[in-house]
Amino acid sequence: MYDQLAIFRTAASLATHAAARQSAVAQNIANADTPGYKARDVPSFADTYQRVFATPLRASRAGHFLPGETAHQAPDMITATRPGAQSPNGNTVSLESEMMKAAEVKRDHDLAITIYQTSLGILRSSLGRAR
Amino acid sequence: MSDFKTSVAAATSGMQAQAARLRHVSENIANADTPGYRRKVVTFDAVRQAGHLNGQVQTGPVTLDQTTLPNIFDPSHPLANEQGYFEGSNVDLVIEIADAREAQRSYEANLKMFEQTRQMSKRLLELLRR
Numbered sequence: 136m137y138d139q140l141a142i143f144r145t146a147a148s149l150a151t152h153a154a155a156r157q158s159a160v161a162q163n164i165a166n167a168d169t170p171g172y173k174a175r176d177v178p179s180f181a182d183t184y185q186r187v188f189a190t191p192l193r194a195s196r197a198g199h200f201l202p203g204e205t206a207h208q209a210p211d212m213i214t215a216t217r218p219g220a221q222s223p224n225g226n227t228v229s230l231e232s233e234m235m236k237a238a239e240v241k242r243d244h245d246l247a248i249t250i251y252q253t254s255l256g257i258l259r260s261s262l263g264r265a266r
Numbered sequence: 267m268s269d270f271k272t273s274v275a276a277a278t279s280g281m282q283a284q285a286a287r288l289r290h291v292s293e294n295i296a297n298a299d300t301p302g303y304r305r306k307v308v309t310f311d312a313v314r315q316a317g318h319l320n321g322q323v324q325t326g327p328v329t330l331d332q333t334t335l336p337n338i339f340d341p342s343h344p345l346a347n348e349q350g351y352f353e354g355s356n357v358d359l360v361i362e363i364a365d366a367r368e369a370q371r372s373y374e375a376n377l378k379m380f381e382q383t384r385q386m387s388k389r390l391l392e393l394l395r396r
Binding site: 150151153154155157158159160161162164165166167168169170172175230233234237240241244245248251252255 | 269272276279280283287310322378382383389
């Protein structure tokens with residue numbers, strides 16, 4: 136039911152995206168010393184969110200699927216577009232940039248959860264219950 | 267939640283691999299003066315599950331450093347040959363300490379990711395409260 140409200144949908148998508156990116160960063164850090172490992176990342180949230188919602192479709196019949204139902208799917212992992220310098224053993228993970236990415240992920244996730252929580256509070260207030 | 271699971275699994279495998287590496291470093295340092303000891307080298311491999319990388323890491327088979335052992339001159343040593351030389355170990359303490367430092371740094375990075383994933387899933391679960 137909450138999916139129908141755009142703000143919940145956006146916040147949930149951002150949280151899903153942050154979780155997927157967190158998984159990519161954790162895998163990169165775990166493989167920071169693996170020879171030949173190529174750093175991985177997920178496409179940016181702006182790209183994935185826009186791809187799903189760029190062509191707004193409307194469901195005119197009950198059997199139609201809305202693109203909103205696919206929005207919560209985690210984006211696929213790709214090889215990082217701007218990896219760190221390659222070390223002699225072919226590894227392209229840069230611990231520093233992974234740490235920075237991890238901080239971004241944490242911020243995105245916190246943002247999404249906070250927005251979700253606040254919107255939920257507004258919804259509750261409008262129903263006449265105490266927050 | 268499955269993304270959090272994979273991140274925790276990746277961070278754990280990373281910590282295990284780095285701990286194994288640190289253990290071999292300490293074995294090497296302990297045997298720095300053992301005659302004929304060759305230093306152990308740990309290799310890291312990305313784990314493949316059904317042909318796909320699952321993001322985890324594991325230590326491969328331990329190999330021995332094949333650089334030539336140094337000849338140490340000490341005629342009074344029980345292992346010394348007619349010329350008074352015996353084979354020492356090829357452990358270089360500087361390399362081992364540098365390796366240990368790197369392992370420690372990587373371990374800390376993995377631990378940080380573990381902590382952060384835990385915080386994120388905790389915040390997510392707090393949504394269910396109230």
